[in-house]
Amino acid sequence: MSSADARDALEAAYRAEARRVLATLIRLLGGFDAAEEALHEAFAAAAEQWPRDGVPANPYSWLVSAGRFKTLDRRRRQARLAGALAELAALADTELEPAMPEHIQDDELRLIFTCCHPALTPDARIALTLREVGGLTTEEIARAYLAPAPTIAQRIVRAKAKIRDAAIPYEVPARAELPARIESTLQVVYLIFNEGYAATQGPSLTRDNLCAEAIRLGRLVVELLDEPEALGLLALMLLHEARRAARVDSAGDLILLENQDRSLWDRGRIAEAQGLIERVMLSRRVSPYILQAAIAAVHAEAPSAGETDWAQIVALYDGLLRVDPSPVVALNRAAALGMRDGPKAGLAAIEAVLGEGGLDNYHLAHAARADMQRRLGLAEAARASYQRALELTRQPAERRFLQARLAQLAAVDR
Amino acid sequence: MRYVCLVYFDPHKVFGKSGDPEKLRRDSDAYNVELKASGHLVAAEALQLPDQAMTVQVRDGKMSATDGPFMETKEVLGGFIVIEGRDLNEAVRIAAGIPLAKLGSVEVRPVIDFSKPPPKL
Numbered sequence: 001m002s003s004a005d006a007r008d009a010l011e012a013a014y015r016a017e018a019r020r021v022l023a024t025l026i027r028l029l030g031g032f033d034a035a036e037e038a039l040h041e042a043f044a045a046a047a048e049q050w051p052r053d054g055v056p057a058n059p060y061s062w063l064v065s066a067g068r069f070k071t072l073d074r075r076r077r078q079a080r081l082a083g084a085l086a087e088l089a090a091l092a093d094t095e096l097e098p099a100m101p102e103h104i105q106d107d108e109l110r111l112i113f114t115c116c117h118p119a120l121t122p123d124a125r126i127a128l129t130l131r132e133v134g135g136l137t138t139e140e141i142a143r144a145y146l147a148p149a150p151t152i153a154q155r156i157v158r159a160k161a162k163i164r165d166a167a168i169p170y171e172v173p174a175r176a177e178l179p180a181r182i183e184s185t186l187q188v189v190y191l192i193f194n195e196g197y198a199a200t201q202g203p204s205l206t207r208d209n210l211c212a213e214a215i216r217l218g219r220l221v222v223e224l225l226d227e228p229e230a231l232g233l234l235a236l237m238l239l240h241e242a243r244r245a246a247r248v249d250s251a252g253d254l255i256l257l258e259n260q261d262r263s264l265w266d267r268g269r270i271a272e273a274q275g276l277i278e279r280v281m282l283s284r285r286v287s288p289y290i291l292q293a294a295i296a297a298v299h300a301e302a303p304s305a306g307e308t309d310w311a312q313i314v315a316l317y318d319g320l321l322r323v324d325p326s327p328v329v330a331l332n333r334a335a336a337l338g339m340r341d342g343p344k345a346g347l348a349a350i351e352a353v354l355g356e357g358g359l360d361n362y363h364l365a366h367a368a369r370a371d372m373q374r375r376l377g378l379a380e381a382a383r384a385s386y387q388r389a390l391e392l393t394r395q396p397a398e399r400r401f402l403q404a405r406l407a408q409l410a411a412v413d414r
Numbered sequence: 415m416r417y418v419c420l421v422y423f424d425p426h427k428v429f430g431k432s433g434d435p436e437k438l439r440r441d442s443d444a445y446n447v448e449l450k451a452s453g454h455l456v457a458a459e460a461l462q463l464p465d466q467a468m469t470v471q472v473r474d475g476k477m478s479a480t481d482g483p484f485m486e487t488k489e490v491l492g493g494f495i496v497i498e499g500r501d502l503n504e505a506v507r508i509a510a511g512i513p514l515a516k517l518g519s520v521e522v523r524p525v526i527d528f529s530k531p532p533p534k535l
Contacts, residue, residue: 033507037452040500044453074448137501139415139524149524153502 006051013059014043019135021063023107026114027170028064029071032132032160037074038067045070108133109224110170112217115159116185117168124159125188126195127152134192134213144195144210182225186233186289189217193237197244211241228280232289235276239296242269254397258305270300288324291316310340327358335368347372363392367402374409383409416456416525417505418496422489423518425463441513449497454508456496464490489518496525 018039025035042063056062115129130136130144138156142149162168173181196210218234221227246264249255277297280290295316302308317333330353338346350369359365370385383406390402428435442460449455464482471478495512499505502524509520 036504036507040454040504041452077448131501131503137415138503139501149502153506156503157506 003051006055009055010043010046010050013046013055013063017060017063018043019133020060020108021067022132022135023111024064025067026111026132027107028068030170031164034071035067038071039063041070041074042067106172106224108220109172112185112221113172113181114163114168114170116181116188117163118180118184119166119168120159120162122188122191124155124162125184126191127155128159129188129217130192130210130213131156133217136209136213140209178225178227182221182227182229185221186218186229189214189221190233190237190289192217193240197240211237211244215241222276228283228285229287229289231276231280232287232291232293235273235280235293236289236296238269238273238276239293239300242266242273242300248397252397253400256401257299262304265300270297273297273300286319286323288320291320291323295320308339310336314340327353327356328362330356331359331362331365331368335371338372343372343375347376361392363389363398366392370405374405379409379412415499415501415505415527416496417499417502418494418523418525419505419509419512420491420521420523421493421495421512421514421518422521423492423514424488425490425492426488427517428492428514438513438517445511445513446495449495449508454497454499456498458493458495460493461491463492492518 021042022035022039025038026032029035029038045066046059046063050056112129112133115132116125120128127141130141131138136144138153139149141147142152145152192210193214196208196212196214215234215237218230218237221230222234242265243257243260245266246260246262247255273293274297277290277293280287281294295313298309298313298316313336314333317329317336320329321333331350334346334349334353337349347369350365350372353359354365354369366385366389370382370389373382373385386402386406386409390399390406393399393402427433428438439460446455446458449458467482469480469483492514497505497508499508502522505522505524509515509522512520514520
């Protein structure tokens with residue numbers, strides 16, 4: 001085998017196996033730091049041996065046992081130096097435990113649950129999951145979140161210390177704990193997805209990676225745990241992702257759902273999401289993610305914006321308000337009501353939601369009110385609402401959209 | 415990525431009455447051997463104390479050289495290790511293994527990637 005072939009094989013193995021090898025090594029070696037060093041040493045050994053001996057039939061097993069062997073070797077040396085052989089007995093025990101292939105996926109799932117443990121802060125969960133499960137570097141995470149690398153590095157260091165000090169177990173939680181723990185895990189996955197999807201500033205490549213990684217994590221959880229919430233979140237992410245190509249124009253400006261070129265939507269992803277939604281609906285276990293996915297699916301199924309089934313969307317929002325009441329859900333329901341019953345009813349519903357308070361500083365609430373006012377011909381009121389929305393957002397694409405609406409109103413006046 | 419670990423310590427703690435410079439040298443050598451074996455090590459040097467150093471400046475074309483840096487701080491730059499690491503967290507983990515980290519402190523500095531725009535100050 002040529003050295004170039006071996007190098008390609010090694011790079012392919014890194015992309016395909018590094019995350020899973022790390023997950024298994026964390027279980028076998030009992031900690032993040034030891035496992036990371038072992039992973040590094042395993043790939044260093046592969047770089048040396050594969051060009052000479054050929055690529056092993058099962059790179060995963062080869063890398064896991066190389067990492068284990070190297071660690072044992074290093075600890076023996078250190079123990080000899082320190083004259084402490086007692087510690088070694090414990091490691092030699094774990095050495096007896098075989099790394100069976102059926103553990104592989106379990107190891108990744110264990111790792112996700114550990115990284116998303118509720119004892120960690122949400123920021124720490126995200127950074128740790130992206131690095132340890134997603135295989136992103138600290139610097140990549142920092143770029144994606146527009147944060148200084150030392151801030152992210154410190155978050156990860158503290159999270160690992162917390163896991164060690166609080167002896168957070170490296171395991172899939174017991175059934176009784178599972179619902180709460182899945183919720184915390186799915187929340188991390190969705191936050192990662194939204195970070196990649198919502199913001200249009202920052203290097204787009206890293207942000208696309210976040211979406212791809214979130215979907216990969218979502219699939220992983222679904223493959224291993226057939227839970228309706230996990231299925232719902234995966235469907236929701238797939239439906240958002242299906243519209244990616246249609247949601248921004250060549251200048252980077254946002255295109256509203258009603259104006260998107262529906263031929264650009266990814267039908268394959270939409271069909272996959274619909275399959276997931278049907279599976280959950282048959283089980284009759286409704287949950288916030290599945291209802292949000294169902295709403296997105298109704299949009300995806302409409303051949304044109306005008307043919308959207310708004311009655312069904314309002315009904316789904318009613319369901320969502322029951323299982324997961326929030327002012328934002330109420331606002332979305334009011335906007336959908338406006339589409340079903342006309343702008344007058346919509347404006348009244350939006351005013352009612354705004355009257356409850358809690359959304360005063362939410363720019364989309366004022367933009368939604370402005371939209372109803374504009375459609376009713378209330379130019380002055382619409383202008384004030386768009387202005388208020390503009391004051392509340394810094395997002396460049398959204399600002400350009402609101403400014404364009406204000407310009408249209410001014411043009412109508414003249 | 416390449417990182418430089420700058421090792422600072424209080425010379426009194428290393429070379430003073432309660433210090434054990436021989437053991438530190440052995441431990442540091444052993445760690446460097448480990449880093450070399452694992453492929454992380456690029457370069458490592460231990461520095462003589464600042465009283466053996468000169469500080470050079472050129473102003474308006476004139477060179478001046480004074481002895482030492484004389485800093486107010488108790489800790490001085492005592493050595494550095496240049497490493498190759500996957501990311502900042504790996505570099506931090508490697509830095510934490512430097513024996514002098516137990517006695518002083520290690521500053522981990524990423525080496526500049528000149529393909530990226532310079533920092534805005």
